[in-house]
Structure formats: C-alpha cells, structure tokens
Amino acid sequence: xxxxxxxxxxxxxxxxxxxxxxxxxxxxxxxxxxxxxxxxxxxxxxxxxxxxxxxxxxxxxxxxxxxxxxxxxxxxxxxxxxxxxxxxxxxxxxxxxxxxxxxxxxxxxxxxxxxxxxxxxxxxxxxxxxxxxxxxxxxxxxxxxxxxxxxxxxxxxxxxxxxxxxxxxxxxxxxxxxxxxxxxxxxxxxxxxxxxxxxxxxxxxxxxxxxxxxxxxxxxxxxxxxxxxxxxxxxxxxxxxxxxxxxxxxxxxxxxxxxxxxxxxxxxxxxxxxxxxxxxxxxxxxxxxxxxxxxxxxxxxxxxxxxxxxxxxxxxxxxxxxxxxxxxxxxxxxxxxxxxxxxxxxxxxxxxxxxxxxxxxxxxxxxxxxxxxxxxxxxxxxxxxxxxxxxxxxxxxxxxxxxxxxxxxxxxxxxxxxxxxxxxxxxxxxxxxxxxxx
Amino acid sequence: xxxxxxxxxxxxxxxxxxxxxxxxxxxxxxxxxxxxxxxxxxxxxxxxxxxxxxxxxxxxxxxxxxxxxxxxxxxxxxxxxxxxxxxxxxxxxxxxxxxxxxxxxxxxxxxxxxxxxxxxxxxxxxxxxxxxxxxxxxxxxxxxxxxxxxxxxxxxxxxxxxxxxxxxxxxxxxxxxxxxxxxxxxxxxxxxxxxxxxxxxxxxxxxxxxxxxxxxxxxxxxxx
Numbered sequence: 001x002x003x004x005x006x007x008x009x010x011x012x013x014x015x016x017x018x019x020x021x022x023x024x025x026x027x028x029x030x031x032x033x034x035x036x037x038x039x040x041x042x043x044x045x046x047x048x049x050x051x052x053x054x055x056x057x058x059x060x061x062x063x064x065x066x067x068x069x070x071x072x073x074x075x076x077x078x079x080x081x082x083x084x085x086x087x088x089x090x091x092x093x094x095x096x097x098x099x100x101x102x103x104x105x106x107x108x109x110x111x112x113x114x115x116x117x118x119x120x121x122x123x124x125x126x127x128x129x130x131x132x133x134x135x136x137x138x139x140x141x142x143x144x145x146x147x148x149x150x151x152x153x154x155x156x157x158x159x160x161x162x163x164x165x166x167x168x169x170x171x172x173x174x175x176x177x178x179x180x181x182x183x184x185x186x187x188x189x190x191x192x193x194x195x196x197x198x199x200x201x202x203x204x205x206x207x208x209x210x211x212x213x214x215x216x217x218x219x220x221x222x223x224x225x226x227x228x229x230x231x232x233x234x235x236x237x238x239x240x241x242x243x244x245x246x247x248x249x250x251x252x253x254x255x256x257x258x259x260x261x262x263x264x265x266x267x268x269x270x271x272x273x274x275x276x277x278x279x280x281x282x283x284x285x286x287x288x289x290x291x292x293x294x295x296x297x298x299x300x301x302x303x304x305x306x307x308x309x310x311x312x313x314x315x316x317x318x319x320x321x322x323x324x325x326x327x328x329x330x331x332x333x334x335x336x337x338x339x340x341x342x343x344x345x346x347x348x349x350x351x352x353x354x355x356x357x358x359x360x361x362x363x364x365x366x367x368x369x370x371x372x373x374x375x376x377x378x379x380x381x382x383x384x385x386x387x388x389x390x391x392x393x394x395x396x397x398x399x400x401x402x403x404x405x406x407x408x409x410x411x412x413x414x415x416x417x418x419x420x421x422x423x424x425x426x427x428x429x430x431x432x433x434x435x436x437x438x
Numbered sequence: 439x440x441x442x443x444x445x446x447x448x449x450x451x452x453x454x455x456x457x458x459x460x461x462x463x464x465x466x467x468x469x470x471x472x473x474x475x476x477x478x479x480x481x482x483x484x485x486x487x488x489x490x491x492x493x494x495x496x497x498x499x500x501x502x503x504x505x506x507x508x509x510x511x512x513x514x515x516x517x518x519x520x521x522x523x524x525x526x527x528x529x530x531x532x533x534x535x536x537x538x539x540x541x542x543x544x545x546x547x548x549x550x551x552x553x554x555x556x557x558x559x560x561x562x563x564x565x566x567x568x569x570x571x572x573x574x575x576x577x578x579x580x581x582x583x584x585x586x587x588x589x590x591x592x593x594x595x596x597x598x599x600x601x602x603x604x605x606x607x608x609x610x611x612x613x614x615x616x617x618x619x620x621x622x623x624x625x626x627x628x629x630x631x632x633x634x635x636x637x638x639x640x641x642x643x644x645x646x647x648x649x650x651x652x653x654x655x656x657x658x659x660x661x662x
Contacts (some may be wrong), residue, residue, distance in 0.1 A: 112471050231518035235540035239453035242543050245608070245656075246460065256655050259608060266610045269540055303589065307632030 004166050011158045015151050022147055029134045030143070035108075038132045039093050041086060042110040045125050050114065055255075058116050065133070076099050080124045088120060089113050098126060108132060118377070144227045168193035176205050184209045224279040227272045234272065272413050274403040277336075278389075281410045286330045288415065294369060295320045297331070298357060301339050308346050316342075316355045324359065324367065326435060329415055337411040338371075338406040341431050345373035348429065365437040371429040378423040386421060439483040439554070441465045444474040444500060445516065446492050454487070457543040463550075468542045483511050485550060490517035490528070501531050514546070519544060529619050538598030542611045548601055567598050571647045574598060581644040591616050592637050596628070599650070599660045608657040634658060 053061070058081070061068040067082035078100060090111045098107050107126035115123055126244040171191045188209060238427045241262050243253060280286070297320055302309070309316060326334070345355045353374045360368040378386060387409040390402045412419045416436050441463045443450040448469060457463040466481065471494040478486075478500070486504055495500035499512060515528040518539040528536055530644065533555045537546060555574075565572045571580045578592055579586045584609070594616045599607060600607035609630040616633075641647045651659045 005619070171616050228518045232450065232541040235518075236447065236450045236453065238540050238542050240452060242611075243453055246457070246605070254656075259656050262610055263610060304591070307629050307636075311628070311632070 007162050008159060012155060015155055019151055026140050026143060028137050034132050034136060038108055039125055042093060042125050046110055046112055071100060076128050078126045082122050084120050084122045086120050168198045172202050184213050184423060207218055220279055220282050223275050227276040230272045234269050274407060278407055278410045281414050286333055288328050288330050290329055290331045292326045292329055292331050292334055294324055295322050297338060301342055304430060313352045314346055314349050319358045333411045337408050340408050341371050349373050350373040367435045369433045374428045377425040377427055377429055440461050442477055442483045443487045444468045445489040447592050475501050478507050483508055486511050487514050487516055490515060505532050512557050544611050544615050546614055551659060567600050569651050572636040582613045594635050596637055597632050599658060603660040603662050606653045625643055
C-alpha cells in the first residue's frame with residue numbers, strides 16, 4: 001500500500017474514532033454542562049436574593065408570616081425563606097422533591113442558612129430538573145454539526161498537506177526507482193524539498209546510483225582495455241605460428257604441434273573477441289537504425305549452420321510470417337543473438353532432435369519469438385546464471401566458454417528485448433524473446 | 439612491390455615482413471610515428487600498412503600526410519582499436535581497407551591482393567582450376583557452359599583456396615576469412631570440413647577434384 005493511501009486511511013480512521021467517542025460522550029457532557037450552569041445560576045440568584053434581603057429587611061418579605069415562598073405559574077422556579085433552629089447550618093445544592101400546590105416535582109435546590117438579626121434562616125432556591133435539561137437535545141445536535149464540519153475541514157486540510165509533504169517522495173520514486181534503465185543517466189536531478197529526510201534519501205540514492213555507474217563504467221573500461229591490450233600479444237603469437245607453419249622444411253610432427261597451438265590461440269582470440277564485442281555493445285557503439293525481417297534472418301542463420309543440423313540429424317521447424325519487420329535494430333547484432341541461441345539449441349540437442357522457432361503477437365503490441373529445443377535441458381539451479389559471463393555448466397565435454405549467452409544478454413539489453421528461459425532436464429530448453437513493439 | 443609497415447610492436451612488424459617477403463614483397467619497417475614520416479619522405483611505396491596506436495602520434499595523422507607524399511599507394515589500417523568511429527574516419531581519410539588485430543597474415547596478404555587487383559588493375563579475375571573457371575567479381579563457378587551453384591560460404595572458401603594455391607591453409611585461417619569479425623566460439627567445429635565436403639560433392643558431378651587436397655590434421659591445399 002502506498003504511503004499516501006496509508007496516511008489518508010489513518011487520518012480518516014482516527015478522526016472517525018474521535019467523532020464516535022464524542023458522539024457517545026456528548027449527552028453526558030451536555031448534561032454536565034447544563035447542571036454546572038444551573039448550579040452557577042442558583043448561586044448567582046442566592047447572591048441577588050441576599051443582597052435584596054439585606055437592603056429591604058426580612059420583614060418586608062415575611063409580612064408577619066412564618067415564612068416566605070414565591071414561584072411562577074409554571075412552577076419552574078421557586079424561592080423560599082424560613083427561620084430555622086440556631087444549630088442548623090446548610091450550604092449545598094442537591095436534587096430533591098418538593099410539594100408545591102399539591103404537585104410533587106423534582107427540583108434542583110440550593111439550600112443556604114444565614115443569620116439575620118440574631119436569628120437563623122434557611123434560603124431555598126429551586127429549579128425544576130426538566131427545565132434544566134430542556135436545552136440538552138438542541139445543544140447536542142448543534143455540537144454534533146459543528147464537530148462534523150470541523151472534522152471534514154481538518155481531514156481536507158490534512159490530506160492536502162500530506163499530499164504536498166509526500167510529493168517529493170513520489171518524485172524520488174518516479175524519477176529514480178520506477179522504470180530506471182541501467183546504466184543510469186548521468187547528472188541525476190535533485191528533488192526540490194525542504195524535508196530533511198527526503199533530501200537525505202534523495203542524495204543517498206543519487207550517490208548510490210553514481211557509485212554503481214562508476215563501478216559499471218570502470219568494469220566496462222577494464223574489459224575494453226584488457227581485451228585491446230590482449231589483442232597485440234595474441235597477434236604476435238598467431239603470426240609467428242603462421243610463419244612457422246609456412247616453413248617448407250617443417251616435419252609433420254612439428255606442424256601438428258603448431259596447429260594445436262594455433263587452435264589454443266584461436267580459442268584465446270575468440271574469448272577476447274567475445275569480451276570486446278560485449279564491451280562494445282555496452283558502450284553503445286552499434287547503430288540501431290536498421291529494419292530486419294526475422295524470417296530472412298532465420299533463413300540466413302539456418303543456411304550458415306546447416307552443416308551442424310545435418311551432422312546431428314536435427315530437424316528445424318520455422319514458423320515465422322514473412323510480413324513481420326523489426327525496426328530500430330542492428331542487423332548484425334540480431335544475427336549474432338539468434339545465431340548463438342540456435343547454435344546452443346543444436347549443441348545441446350540430441351541426435352535426431354528437433355528445434356521449433358515460433359512467433360506470437362502479444363496484446364501490448366509486443367512481438368515474441370520462441371526458440372524451443374528437444375535437448376538435454378539445464379538444471380534448475382543453473383538457470384539464474386546461464387546469462388552470466390564464463391558460466392560453466394556441469395556438462396561433460398561439449399561446452400563453450402560460457403560467453404555465447406552473455407553476448408545474447410547484452411544484445412538483448414541493448415535493444416530492450418526481454419529474454420527469458422525455461423528448461424526441463426531431459427525435455428529441452430525454451431528461450432522466449434520479446435520485442436517491445438515493432 | 440614495396441611495402442611500408444608502420445607498427446610499433448617490433449616482433450609483429452617482423453612477422454609481417456617475414457610473411458610478405460615470401461610473396462616477393464619488399465618491406466620497410468617504421469617503429470614509430472616519427473620514423474614512419476621519415477620513411478615516407480625518402481621512399482615511394484605501393485602499400486602502406488599503418489597501425490593506428492603508435493606511442494608518439496596518431497596513425498591517422500600518418501595516413502593524412504602519406505596521402506600527400508604517396509597519393510597512388512594503397513593504404514591498409516591495422517589496429518586493435520576496432521571502434522566504428524576509427525573505422526569510419528580511417529576510410530574517410532582514404533584508407534583502402536581495415537584490419538582488426540589479431541588477424542592472420544594470410545588474410546592480410548589476400549586483402550592486399552584484392553586491393554592490387556582493384557587498384558593496380560591486375561586482372562587475374564578469371565581463375566582456372568582443373569577444368570573449372572571461377573569469375574571472382576561475378577562470383578560464379580563454371581564448367582564449360584554449365585554454371586555450378588555454390589553457397590556464399592562455399593564460394594568464399596573455394597576462391598580463397600585458389601588465390602593461395604600451393605599453400606596449406608589451416609581451418610582457422612579459412613574460418614577467419616569466411617566469418618570475418620563475426621564472433622563464433624565454435625572453434626572445434628568441423629564446419630570448414632562440411633563446406634569442403636559440399637564443394638567436392640558439387641564439383642565432382644562434372645570432373646574430378648583431386649587438386650583440392652586434404653592435408654591431414656592441418657587443413658586444405660589446392661595444388662596446381
């Protein structure tokens with residue numbers, strides 16, 4: 001899952017949890033607030049009552065009665081004053097029932113004792129509990145709307161910010177990690193960002209890519225230089241032997257020995273030539289501008305190699321349409337690629353074996369050529385290494401220097417051809433060559 | 439014919455000289471850029487073989503200068519630098535051919551022969567062997583009026599053997615000639631034998647081919 005998706009999910013999820021918690025806690029909270037507020041009003045009212053009483057005197061209210069009581073018509077509130085014993089002292093608020101005009105109602109009652117002219121009085125101020133809670137529902141609804149609005153707003157702000165924050169990372173991924181082609185282009189651009197972590201990541205990646213490039217270039221240079229340097233001594237050896245062999249007085253035994261030596265030098269020459277070829281392909285010294293008909297190419301190769309086919313009585317089945325044209329390729333290199341594959345298909349085939357060359361047009365405009373043989377196959381554990389240079393198989397005897405497939409691989413990479421191999425011991429080997437689009 | 443070999447690798451120059459001498463070429467050797475320019479001032483040559491990588495200068499410079507002093511000579515560039523760029527600039531400067539190291543001296547010689555035929559109008563293009571005639575430019579082999587169909591490689595082999603008649607050619611020399619720069623690690627293969635077998639089969643229909651000899655263990659020779 002992408003980081004941005006994860007963050008989006010996390011933010012939305014966490015906000016939803018908060019909303020849920022808030023919705024659950026809301027009735028309780030609102031009730032609490034209403035209750036606190038009521039207590040506060042009661043206390044305010046007590047203060048007012050006491051100050052009025054202080055101003056007017058208690059008698060003004062009692063008017064000869066033993067006590068005083070006042071309430072509205074709806075009995076939502078009441079205020080009562082009555083004298084109590086000297087020892088009584090009260091100052092609290094609590095819910096209790098009161099009987100007013102034969103109605104028993106639930107009130108929140110503030111009870112407070114105070115002294116006036118040496119006597120002890122009790123002041124009670126009450127509010128019906130129903131009136132306390134009457135605003136709860138609308139309040140809850142309002143709070144919920146505000147909350148939802150705020151949450152949506154913060155989610156939007158968060159997502160925009162995250163997108164901005166992560167953009168450099170996505171740029172790093174798209175420019176440096178996805179679709180990168182080896183060797184990497186020089187002068188990789190730095191991603192603009194103020195986030196230190198991304199800067200660090202970006203710079204580390206550039207550094208790594210440069211290091212890999214450098215190692216790759218060095219290896220390429222080494223291969224190229226080494227093979228060039230080898231060419232001169234090989235030339236001298238080869239030409240000396242050639243001159244020796246041309247000597248009329250040479251006896252047969254010596255001639256045979258020189259021939260054997262020449263074969264060895266030839267082998268050395270071929271290894272060096274193969275390495276040079278690979279390094280030249282890697283250095284992009286071939287032009288990819290030709291158009292090639294694979295059918296003609298295969299016919300040419302089969303003609304070249306027909307003696308080998310006859311020698312082992314191998315039948316080759318070629319099923320390639322004459323219309324197909326591969327564009328933007330190097331003909332010599334493609335010839336070499338298919339030659340090496342067919343050559344291998346013969347070399348590792350058995351007597352009276354078969355080779356099938358078939359084609360397929362893939363859905364994404366790509367074109368696939370398959371070369372299948374009925375040979376001895378390649379052990380599973382060797383398959384990942386067959387394209388490596390100097391790979392030696394465990395086969396006895398008839399084995400090359402392991403550069404043939406390395407050449408194939410470098411030609412394939414150079415042409416952006418995908419090549420894959422399947423093999424079954426005793427059944428044969430199949431090479432699939434996919435051309436991007438032609 | 440006079441040949442100047444500009445090659446800093448002394449033993450290589452010596453081997454080239456030794457080989458070419460046998461075919462009656464007169465050789466001078468220059469081991470450096472400076473030496474090469476001096477020799478060119480002093481003498482006229484028919485062939486100038488130039489190694490591109492000299493210790494004290496670029497072989498292509500020699501080619502440029504030599505073209506002025508020896509405009510009629512034939513030039514063959516010899517180098518381990520087989521890069522396309524060098525090849526193109528060498529041929530642009532008027533080189534007649536290009537040989538990449540390592541090469542067989544036989545190949546060098548036959549390139550020189552080919553240039554000589556072309557450049558100095560030595561017309562031995564219609565070769566006769568036994569009762570067969572070979573037309574090099576048209577690439578056909580005939581027996582009387584009958585045309586014999588040979589494959590491209592078979593024709594190359596046969597004409598190469600005829601051009602170097604009375605000399606044993608090894609399988610490696612022959613295969614280098616017909617494969618050229620193509621990399622083929624099939625060094626132990628018998629494809630030269632297979633081609634020769636085919637050539638014999640096709641020619642034997644018309645007349646015997648005893649002149650095409652197998653030299654056991656070494657290679658082939660056309661005797662005349």
